[in-house]
Amino acid sequence: MTTQLLLLLAVLVVGVVIGVVIVSNRAKKNENVRAQTPPTPRDPFANEGDTTGDPRTLKAGDMLDWGHERTWIRGSLRLSEGGYTWSEHFLEVDGGKRWLSVEEDPDLELVLWTGRPDTELTPHAKTLRFEGVTYRLEEKGTGSYRSEGTTGLRAQGGLDYADYESDTGQLLSFERFDHGGWEAATGQKILPGSFTIYPGS
Template identity: 65%
Template sequence: MSPVTVVVVLVVVVAVAGVAFLVGRARSQPAPPPPKPDPTPRDPFGDITESSGDPTSLKAGDMLEFGAERSWVRGSLRLAEGGSVWAEHFLEVDEGRRWLSVEEDPDVRMALWTGRPELDLTPHSKTLELDGVRYRLTERGTASYRSEGTTGLRAKGGMDYADYEGPDGRLLSFERFDHGKWEPSVGTALTPGSFTIYPGG
């Protein structure tokens, strides 16, 4: 047998022995234990929404659940004034007018509003009294809007607003769309997690 052949045979023998050693070592080591099952109960439909959802992503067709009460977003207004943007989402109600406002400033601020068309009231003063509650003017301005879904407004336009605050998170607001008349509404500030969002697709 030539020296070259001897070297080749030795290399093959050493390689086979090394592979056999590694395989035997791997087999001798115990297998890792299987993962323990998670005892926490899980909602099988939990992937359709987060625990409360993202209010900044609301759109027409989404469902909101306020405890035992459910409502659907019929349409939305996307509003902008300078570098500020916010949204108003109109909700399905049997009668009247109700909506949710959402603004990032920089934290998310939300309020649930109810229209009060019967009021003969305009934002003519820095303080106003309504139903025994005194409100003070906090902000007023002019913004542009873009309409989505059912809002009762044009696709695009402009609006004026005046916002008042009272005690215990009570709110009073006036809006005037496309140079129309002032529309008063009362509202209540909401905290994140006050409702659950179910996306409409």
């Protein structure tokens, strides 16, 4: 009986030792693999740690502090054409219509737009002249939208657009929603960090 007990104890001890050796070897192997794995490449120009907030996360209810004024996002449009997506955020302003477009193509591009209901100009040509500036057609297309918050549009629908740019970087854009009339806007590109985002509730 004692011999059997000693034999069983010896087998258990050997099993534990073998288990410890296997676990130790695996840990060393994993350490070697981690040591040999090169660090993941990073974009040196990425806005990581930017204290102003990420414009790609904007939504209705967020406040934007421009330094000299504060505005709120009343509503947002999530636009798509094929697999490409971008957003437009309508800002609370006294009179007129203003919005911020956010897209990655491939870099982050922000444009502050001002509605121009004072013109009947339409995107009928590859070159347009407006207020003494010549604009050339950059792109046009048809896509769909999804509406959030207050936009004056249905919950979802279709849009047509045409974007123009001058040699000096001035922007002219046309949009029409659900086969309605064309709406013109002039825009200027702005840099990320031009405003601080305070998320809404």
